[in-house]
Every structure is written in structure tokens, then in C-alpha cells.
Amino acid sequence: MDVPSHPTAPHRTGALVYRDATAADTDALVALIESAYRGDSSRTGWTTEADILEGQRTDAQGVLDVIESPGSRLLVVERDGALVACCQLEHREDAAYFGMFAVVPGSQGSGLGRQVLAAAERIAGETWDVREMHMTVITVREELIAWYERRGYRRTGKLHPFPYGDERFGIPRRADLEFELLVKPLG
Template sequence: MKTAATALTFRDATDADVDELVALIESAYRGDASRAGWTTEADILAGQRTDPQGVLEVIESPGSRLLAVERDGRIVACCQLEHRGGHAYFGMFAVSPALQGGGLGKLIIAEAERQAREAWGVTEMHMTVISVREDLIAWYERRGYRRTGRMTPFPYGDERFGVPQRDDLQFELLVKRLG
């Protein structure tokens, strides 16, 4: 789908996109490059955010889609949508740090919600966010997501999810009713 106002193309990611997607996700969350945007986790997590196997699993998983968002033939953002019964799960959301803060994220999450409603008829979108990410949670709240207070532990010791720089990390479930 192309949107005239933004010249974005939304499409399902393929195996051929894995390396580009891993680089995008890493650049948005980890290391010095991530500091160009506001979604960095560099101060709370070191190491990797994802790897080729993790991205490929999302692409190939039944009931799951990894949307690649292109501008001028280059992937500039992505997000995971997974059908989980009456709701969809939203994850692996990344926007190129150079493009953050310009409204692109708002457009992408709105399109993801629309696609989840249309494709699966779901009435809610769920996501988990590291609970200490107050600025990010506030951004999602402005998009209509609400905090549930339901926490799940951070996978300490599993470096596939990063190397924690503090000992109080956990994930909070955020939920939005889709109308």
C-alpha cells in the first residue's frame, strides 16, 4: 500500500529482508547509533536487540506478519503483528533513528492496527514494553494504549534479548481497544 502523503509502502517482509531488518532494529534500540533517535535502550540494555534467526522466525511463523515499511525503496521501519485469538500482538517496532520524531511512528502504528482489524477481526491490540521506559509508554498512551499493571519478568541471563544494565527490568502489558 502506498500512502500519497508520506510515500510509504507497507508490505510483508520476506527472507531476503532479514539482514536489513536486523540492522534497522539494532540501530533503533542499541549502541551509539540509536542515540540519534528517542527510542534508544542503550542506557538500560547492551548487546543485541534481535538477531537474524529471531527476525526469520517472525517472518515464517503462521499467524504472524512482519510489516516492512519502505520509503524510496529502502526499509525505514518495521513492526510485528501476531494473531492471538481475539487480539493481535504488536511488537518488533522500529523506526530508523534519523526519521524518529517526525510522525512516522504514528502512521505506522495506525496502519498496523487497521491491518490487524481487517485481516483478523480482532478487537484489541496488545504489546509489552519495558516498564522503566516511561517516555515510550507515554507515547503509546497518547495513541490510546492503557497500562494494565500486568508484568512479566525480563529474561535475565538470555543474551538474545540484550545484556541488562540494571536489575529492575520487567515487561508491562499495554492494551488498546480497536474500534
């Protein structure tokens, strides 16, 4: 896959177009992220968090913060002009952070997520010359963690508390939520 020489230049891999999000994409991105993780629509895919968290996954300000943050990119993935996935890439010293990953629920399990993750790893590696990709996953999401492990990520045992009481990240339905750092070497 060709990585764009300019961060905002869209590029294609097969039928997919990757480009940096703009403020005009905010509402569509919030809707995509919410549909992949919260509420009944998320239950048609396998990445739902609806059984462990209620409320929102993100909001317009959270998406805009990622779009506008220096050293951060929110990649929009389109197929035939339709938004099908997104992910955040953030430059953090010698690593990139991967987050805000969402795939349209009806396309989950089709290989699209695997394609987007691989493209994000290449883009981060070539854009910032980083050696590792980092992400955090809620530890009770064993199936999701196993999916990332099959793609070369390893659990580190480094845990971070869930932001209980901050409804911007959802309303927990259980008291044992925490995040674990997963890491993958790039290159």
C-alpha cells in the same frame, strides 16, 4: 488506507509502501532494529534502550522466526525504496500483538512512527477482525509508555519478567527490568 486483500500484496499510503517481509529482508531488518535500540546509532533517536541494555536486540534467527511463524506478519515499511520502519503483528485469539517496532533513528520524532502504528492497527483489525492490540514495554521506559498512552493504549498492571540470562534479548545494565502489557481497543 487500503488494506491488501492478500497478506503479501504491498500497498501504499502516501509515500509509504507497506509489505510483508521475506527472508531476503532479514539482514536489513536486523540492522534497522539494532540501529533503533542499541549502540551509539540509536542515540540519535529517542527510542534507544542503550542506557538499560547492551548487546543485541534481535538477530537473524529471531527475525526469520517472526517472518515464518503462522499467524504472524513482519511488516516492512519503505519510502522511495528505502527501509524506514518495521513492526510485527501476531494474531492471538481475539487480539493482535504488536512488537519488533523500529523506525530509522533519523526519522524518529517526525510522525512516521505514529503513521506506522496507526496502519498496523488497521491492518491487524481488518486482517484478523481482532478487538484489541496488545504489546509489552519495559516499565522503566516511561517516555515510550507515555507515547503509547497518547495513542490510546492503557497500562494494565500485568507484568512479565525480563528474560535475564538470555542474551538473545540483550544484556541488562540494571536489575529492575520487567515488561508491562499495554492494550488498546480497536474499531
